[in-house]
Amino acid sequence: MHKLSIMVDKEQVIIKGILNGDDRILTRFYRDNIRYIRGYIVNNSGNSEDVEDVFQDALVVLYQKLKSGDFVIKVALKTYFYGICKNVWRNRLRKKDLLIFDGQNRIEQEAHDSIIGDIEYQEREHLYRKHFQRLSPDNRKLLHLFFEGRSMKEISNVTGCSLGSARKRKFDAKKKLLQMIEKDPAYNELRTIY
Secondary structure (H helix, E strand, O other): OHHHHHHHHHHHHHHHHHHHOOHHHHHHHHHHHHHHHHHHHHOOOOOHHHHHHHHHHHHHHHHHHHHOOOOOOOOOHHHHHHHHHHHHHHHHHHHOOOOEEEOOEEEOOOOOOOHHHHHHHHHHHHHHHHHHOOOOHHHHHHHHHHHOOOOHHHHHHHHOOOHHHHHHHHHHHHHHHHHHHHHOHHHHHHHHHO
């Protein structure tokens, strides 16, 4: 029982560190988890840059879920985060029309979206663009480069900051954008309708 209590306390420290953007906790979390994430992505059509990008995107997803307040993790945080990373990578591969091998299963992108899916996409796209334009010019430039598919190294060169700083700025910009979107009443409508 004592060991379980220590594990729960440790995870609470990590969760608080993620929510507060504590660089020391985030660095430790990265070191503790990157190896598993790298193994999965590299074995499924990815490269080192994909690993870094997926890790950052999954961290934003985790942050948003933790921030919601009513979120309960029923497995180890490490296991849950690994699941997020797998889903982020699968979605990227689907968008690129690539296949992913997960054990014996092949996951392929569906042939077409339904009309409802198209409408939902257009509404979400409008909401995203509205808030994207409200970001600072530097944040818009950085995210635009990222969404174009530029590597973090290229973004670092274009923005003139270090690779680590570029990653942190991208994380912060995405976090800010997501926060603005989630505060928009249209976001809640989209969540309840779809």
